[in-house]
Amino acid sequence: MTAIPLGTPRRLLEFTLDGEPVRAPEGSTILDACRSAGKDVPTLCQGDTLTPKNACRLCVVEVEGARTLAPACSRGAEEGMRVRTDTERVRHSRRIVLELLASSVDLSTTPGVAGWIEEYGAEPDRYGPDAARVEEEPRIDNTLYVRDYAKCVLCYKCVDACGDQWQNTFAISVSGRGFDARIAVEHDAPLTDSACVYCGNCIEVCPTGALSFRSEFDMREAGTWDESAQTATTTVCAYCGVGCNLTLHVQDNEIVKVTSPHDNPVTHGNLCIKGRFGYQHVQNRD
């Protein structure tokens, strides 16, 4: 995604969405088309700056003639396609996916999910108290950020952001398989022994709070994290001349974390360690 339109205008495809004819530029996904038609499709692993891995299967829709449901976030729109976004079949799959996720990982810091659980009538408790859960202790092995994989939905976004889609550091990857699959550095070592350069781009894209700033993690533990009391101010990074945009999240006159606008045409939300974590000098008032 880029804010500066580049290239020649694209051909328009015509297809139907819930019975209504719609047009979308060639190359759009079904999700793009849904969003421009004002339809609400829940998504978790889709990210606006990454190629989706279509792993969560929350966004599934029914494409007429297809044996299985299709992930709206990554299935390209095709001429003449008939798509239904709100059938019983679609709602059933979304409900079960939400139940499976909520019964296996901690979604308490995942924005939006509580609303979907209610909307789709998901009942994660019905799998019983003995349902297997991802049991992981938060990994606090450096001063900058915390990895709490009990909250991870394995959306692969952090791996893609650290790897070939943005950062090209390849510090983390998925290891193991099945229910035991986890995000890890090699040999599951502490982050400090890995190739991580602490750009924090993985935190930027994590949809669940499994990766978070140490400051945010500590404040949540202490019960002092209060998003409603925070302001967000976007400014330019003062370290070098590239001109990355920083959004400073401030609570009680302290910077509590730094994000970056995803629609910035140059950085798409990516920063380096200085922009992301080097804010102490701003609030050093002695």
Place this chain on the structure above:
Amino acid sequence: MDLHFGDSKPTDEERAAVDALLGPPESSWEGADRSDADLRWARGGREARARRDLLLPGLHAVNDRVGWISEGALGYLCRRLTVPPAEAYGVATFYAMFSLKPRPATVLHVCTDLACMAAGAQQLCEGVESRLGPGSGVTVQRGPCLGLCERAPAALAVRAGDPVRTAVAAPATVERAVLTASAPGSAAEEPPAERALPQAGDPSLILLGRVGVADPADLDDYRAHGGYTALRRAFALGPAGVIREVTDAGLVGRGGAAFPTGRKWRATASAPDTPHYLVCNADESEPGTFKDRVVMEGDPYALVEAMTVAAYAVGAHRGYLYLRGEYPRALRRMEHAIGQARARGLLGDDVLGQGYAFDIEIRRGAGAYICGEETALFNSIEGHRGEPRSKPPFPVEKGLFGRPTAENNVETLVNVLPVLTMGAEAYAAIGTPGSTGPKLYCVSGSVERPGVYELPFGATLGELLELAGVREGLRAVLLGGAAGGFVRPDELDVPLTFEGTREAGTTLGSGVVMAFDDSVPLPRLLLRIAAFFRDESCGQCVPCRVGTVRQEEALHRIAERTGAAAGDDIALLREVGRAMRDASICGLGQTAWNAVESAIDRLGAYE
């Protein structure tokens, strides 16, 4: 990339294992001693990364020599291949045959899957484990089907070293399994491949006719028995002619999806992007399947020839044979056959003097059922985790290395030989109009003569079981393997065709027929199937990663219950099963509930 390799060092042995595969390192960038020249150039970039597909062979090399993969060994391999260590770790931990923790040099894989379970795998495991406890120098690993179901129960010993030694005990007693594990070097040779063919010697056999008749190690004997006539005919017809024959013959894929082979080949052949690839899927890991093993062990040149024909048709100059890691003898036979064919000009730059270049590379799987899924198989060859890709794009456009690829399994490919030697019309006359040609079945479980059977499409399940000598007290037949479904003993008249099984509400799948008498409790079979899918899920998508766990949990809860007491959990199974079928990325998750559902609906498992 600015890769970070840490400071762990390989041992001399680990280094030697990697260097034996890749050659000695050329510079300090690759792990050699630093020389003056190293100060003035940096290595890496596209050329180095293009060797990423040697990651899996590299992991095998270390695991084979040392028995497990240490940090130092992994780091060295990554340095040699310019692969980020985190990714290589992700790949290594994906496969069941690799260990990233120290373990004894010998691993005894004991099958606990369906046919072996019915033949007493439980007692075998317990016996073996009590004899080979800690300190025995053997790791006992319970695992899925070893593809030796006709000789259940089965065990496979692998002793690391140079060379690695393997030996099979099947049918295994505790004694034999323990002996095999303690001295794999001196274990008795396995019975010849044709012992798995109860019909061996029957002149009507088309696909299996050479097994046990021609010497699998002798190319001349293969030629004396009709070998390489199909390839000659292919050259006479030209690629388009071959595709026409295969299309007219009505050949469809035998791996389970039943896709028309001619259509797949035509699409690949006409894809504008180059190069094209041919991939032979010899990763048969469906519990209860062993036909590809028997073909590769008993008639390896047939597969070499068939791959050559297929590659010629689709315009590929390189073929990959992705062979199950648990098939050491098939690997040896195929390696030998490919080497001989190459030495005799039947592979290489100028096949049969026709100016057509083609060669085959073997890649060994490392214990992951999911790698039988075609796109997962491509990822595995490329040195990535064996996770399926989402389709579209389809392999005929973007397959192996992102290029147009025709992927076929072993049985499909060997069918191409009779298509060409008999001609499309004669081939299509075999079987039924909707399912043409001969078909292989793997029959195991409660039968007198388990093994691979070849019958024309259209024979009934009952006729097949009759041939195999079904035992008294038949309770259920699992058709199509773990991804297939159960049928009742009163449904044996279902015709074994794609259309016939579909009509009967079941599936032919890959041709697995497992018979179970009433000595094996059904809930235990279902639990084993559920555990299989839970173990083999790649973990990529939520419906399958969590759904297979929830399915197994529900089956545990109702294992001892019936009727209303099981009702809630059966309803839950149905709901989860439906979402797995609808929303999973690949066939594994989509079929993980088939067998259980059929057991509930057709067999009344919990009534």
